[in-house]
Amino acid sequence: MYEKHLAWGVLFRIFHWAFALSIVFLVVTGLYIHSPWTNSVIEGSRSFPMAEMRHVHFIAAYCFMGAVFLRIYLWFFGNRQEKFWDSAPVTGRNIRNLFSTVTYYLYIKDEHEPRLGHNCLAGTVYIVTIVIAFFQILSGLYLLFPESTFWQGVGLSIFGTQQEARFYHFLTMWYFLIFVLVHLYILIWNDIRDPEGLISSIFCGKKFFEKGALDNK
Amino acid sequence: MSRNICEKELGPGLTRRGFLKGCALAAAALGLSDELIPRLVEAAASSKRPSVVWLHFQECTGCTEGLLRASHPDIGRLILDIISLDYHETVQAAAGNQAEEILKETITREKGKFICVVEGAIPTRDGGIYCKIGGRTALEIVKDVAPKAAAVVAIGTCASFGGVQAAHPNPTGAKGVGEILGKPVVNIPGCPPNPIAFLGTVLHLLTFKRLPELDRLGRPLFAYGRKNHDQCERRAHFDEGRFVEQFGDENHKKGYCLYKVGCKGPVTYANCPAVRFNDVGVWPVGAGHGCIGCTEPDFWDTCSPFYERLPGIRVPGGGGVITDADSVGKKILGITAVAAGIHAAAGIGKRLTKGSK
Known part of the structure; x- marks a missing residue:
């Protein structure tokens, strides 16, 4: 017998998809901006490939900013699973879960500890991701407003010159690309190894557990 | 030689x-x-x-x-x-x-x-x-x-x-x-x-x-062979949406694009930005005045009024890349704040009606 549990609220799911889709747009347009492959002959008064790419990049960047803002809000005001303390490696319960998850993922141990929220390994990576995203936003704003003395001050103190900031901004993009690959791999792996509706939970918010599995958790 | x-x-x-x-x-x-x-x-x-x-x-x-x-x-x-x-x-x-x-x-x-x-x-x-x-x-x-x-x-x-x-x-x-x-x-x-x-x-x-x-x-x-617009030193401001709104304003002092105050560079074939005049490196836009299209046939009829914006010129992103992205971005961040506000209000409301956490 399986029973249905609400894991993720509406706002959390909106955050997830705004974050995910904006990353797709940011990476595609960002790679173009990094290395524009179109012939400059078509760059002109009727066609603006670089300008269009930057336009999409900036709008996607604002979506990304909004998403990160929502996630940080939910760390403190979300439901139990969405809160920072539920998946950060700061409590004994979470640290134990971190080790059990690592051993489970390494095929050392077969038992999978059922959790309604993130396992601690995922939760830790997500927190790191949000922190990295926050710095990506700072370097992005520094690049977007090069004439603003405020952003110049922020950028110079954290990243250095515009070129250094551009370089870190580009390197950080690869973190997100690698994150997406690993994230999708582990999701599918988990869904096959221990079906609990993990993938569909980010659409409908619900996960499925054997009756009583979550008791005492 | x-x-x-x-x-x-x-x-x-x-x-x-x-x-x-x-x-x-x-x-x-x-x-x-x-x-x-x-x-x-x-x-x-x-x-x-x-x-x-x-x-x-x-x-x-x-x-x-x-x-x-x-x-x-x-x-x-x-x-x-x-x-x-x-x-x-x-x-x-x-x-x-x-x-x-x-x-x-x-x-x-x-x-x-x-x-x-x-x-x-x-x-x-x-x-x-x-x-x-x-x-x-x-x-x-x-x-x-x-x-x-x-x-x-x-x-x-x-x-x-x-x-x-x-x-x-x-x-x-x-x-x-x-x-x-x-x-x-x-x-x-x-x-x-x-x-x-x-x-x-x-x-x-x-x-x-x-x-x-x-x-x-x-x-x-x-x-x-080419348009002034495509060789203009202020072209970046056009693409980003940084325009002079009227002569003498702050943007004019900063040397932004003169398109909105009537520059005809986007329809004028000439090499003024590249060759410039009088051996001292000046040309109209460099001196803060829009191009009036003087190398084009019938420019007195087709390019006047000289201080009105040219119609039908596509600006990237509608109003310029950064300007437009900024205005869309403000709306996105506004919606985010509203969403968080609704979430918070719903939580507080629930707590008040049910009396539990």
């Missing part, structure tokens, strides 16, 4: 350095490789100077002034040095019958060899009586002189396309030379045109014995 030739052939007031500099400028404007500069110099220093007949009709002499009074005199002097200016009403010493005799004599002696330069439009209404020189109408003169020339060069927008006197309602029926002759001429439009465009055309003719490549409106492609 013999030093002797240069020193022997140069006229008074033109230094060797100035001569070479002018030739190099023209070569750069023509887009020639520096290996061709010696050929240009040889041609320019040749003792066989082509005879030039310079006709003035409905005009303000601004084109001649622009040519002769460049702040750095070398270009004007160079032009006068490489051509034999046999007839030019503004600078010639002769007057009256004497001048007309010279014109007659030149076009007979140099028939098929001289270059006919026309400055000013030609009125056609009422038999062309609105512009007469020595008792003959401009129409009669140009039909007499131009067909005998090796090449016809229309200098300035008036001679090229009619200019200001051809503007609506065109009371004198003014027309450009090409239209009068019914055959292609070299048009060097501009109000005034850049002397480099004229110098380049003449040097091209002398060096390669043929005219430079022309566009569909008869303008040399080396000078009129």
